[in-house]
Amino acid sequence: MRRIGIIGVGEIGKAIVEGLLSGGGASPEVFLSPRGARVAGELSERFEDVQVCADNQEVVDRSELVVIAVRRQDHHEALAGLKVDDDKTVVSLMAGVAIDDVRRTLATGAPIVRAIPLPAVRERRSVTVTCPSHPAVDALFEHLGGAMSVADENAFNVFSALTGTLTAHYAYLATLTSWATRHGIAPDVADQYVRCLFQNVGRSLNDESRPLHQLAAVHETPQGNNERIRTTWFDPANAAALGEALDGLLADLK
Ligand SMILES: NC(=O)C1=CN([C@@H]2O[C@H](COP(=O)(O)OP(=O)(O)OC[C@H]3O[C@@H](n4cnc5c(N)ncnc54)[C@H](OP(=O)(O)O)[C@@H]3O)[C@@H](O)[C@H]2O)C=CC1
DSSP states (O other): EEEEEEEOOOOHHHHHHHHHHSSSSOEEEEEESSSHHHHHHHHHHHHHHHHEEEHHHHHHHHOOEEEOOOOOOGGHHHHTTOOOTTTTTEOOOOOOOOOHHHHHTTTTTSSSEEOOOOGGGGGTOEEEEEEEEOHHHHHHHHTTTEEEOSSSHHHHHHHHHTTHHHHHHHHHHHHHHHHHHHOOHHHHHHHHHHHHHHHHHHHHHHHHHOOOHHHHHHHHOSSSSHHHHHHHOOOOOHHHHHHHHHHHHHHOOO
């Protein structure tokens, strides 16, 4: 696709623009919606192939592929009344908004694909789940780090729920740091050490020779410190509570 439009230029819209235009190679022309003017203006100053449009309809008119990256609660206001010809391709990033809903709002016969890019598309390092598979959309996200298409929206929503666990992970790391600080470790030292510990965890995930559920056992001494925290804190009740929170999220995404 040579002409890509983005309606909703916030966190993820910006990351996509940066991924498309910072990493070298052939770059598309990018057309941005005017709302979120500060970010849109900054992107158009940084990249000569980025233009800010007068309104959302102009974004659609000038693009072959239109990415919708507004918040769920804003999508009717952002999309109602837009005319989208059937030869365009629409990519919706909105969590919890079904394809049928987008199609009703846009009243278009154009292909509509859902996708879950993550901010690491900025460095072309995020695998993006797409639904359904579409050659041009999958190629776009391959370019940004990888595409993994799933056949139906039920599966898509499961992946969407999984992405909802990311900031809890950061909060977990911050909680570890606070605990160490309460025990007299300087905050910056605790912060740095926890980062170092979990960067190593990140690296060990690159070893795909073992399934995830075996990794805990492989990384702990029998009856050692890690086994103690895993079994006393992340016990079956805690694991079940996480499962319940995810079930609740999944129900809301459907
Ligand atoms: N952040 C992420 O990592 C991911 C987000 N998503 C999905 O992408 C969507 C956007 O998320 P995120 O980028 O975090 O949200 P942000 O709040 O950062 O960005 C949303 C943007 O949409 C703009 N907007 C609101 N109403 C309109 C409108 N009528 N026309 C044009 N633009 C409008 C907002 O402008 P203003 O600030 O003026 O309101 C804002 O710039 C969500 O639906 C989310 O589920 C999907 C995958 C990952």
